[in-house]
């Protein structure tokens with residue numbers, strides 16, 4: 001929980017309180033349509049209770065929490081607001097077609113992913129935070145559920161103009177990478193798994209989701225669709241990190257991210273977490289559909 005004197009605000013109150021017209025506009029654009037997005041998550045998960053209220057916390061911490069409300073700090077909002085740059089053709093392998101949503105696409109994706117992550121904690125994870133390993137399993141579950149819902153939202157938005165579905169998956173990965181990579185330090189402390197572990201599971205989730213939402217996720221990549229998506233996403237992740245290193249020269253010698261991700265894949269260093277998930281998953285929710293069914297391997 002956060003500790004400071006400034007009262008929490010609703011997102012509407014927060015945007016109203018911003019004096020600079022340009023920043024107000026940027027915030028409106030960042031949060032535009034957010035209620036509909038959260039409502040979509042509620043409906044997809046068959047939850048009767050209304051969407052929890054979003055409260056803005058005045059703090060430089062880049063942090064969000066979910067309890068009865070979804071809390072987002074002004075630090076996290078600023079991170080999303082400043083997530084500048086548009087996806088590069090050299091990284092993605094294709095040019096993203098013009099769409100009004102493209103303005104600060106990375107920031108908008110990040111806001112939605114962060115809020116979805118917290119909402120999934122509220123919906124499913126309350127009462128299970130027993131220890132470190134369970135915490136990691138729940139964090140990765142929230143990451144993957146949030147990733148799935150972003151992918152479906154992108155399908156609705158871009159599905160008709162980005163015709164190769166693998167491109168769409170890469171676009172989601174690119175946006176999530178850009179924000180997670182820009183966090184000040186590796187968030188492997190506390191309950192959060194390392195950045196390498198989180199990206200590994202985001203990539204796996206994006207590979208296993210089927211283009212047709214009615215089809216069960218292919219967690220072993222046995223279909224051509226998932227197998228191809230896996231290869232493309234691995235290449236995309238590699239490109240994302242190479243571009244990141246090029247634009248942050250001081251990291252070029254110290255970055256071990258790709259090495260860490262390959263080690264996770266080769267040595268199954270996630271097996272303790274996946275084992276824990278398998279023990280608790282049935283109590284958390286029935287494996288009915290992709291939103292409910294977020295296998296950790």
Ligand SMILES: [Zn+2]
Nearest residue numbers: 117121139142
């Ligand atoms: Zn979390």
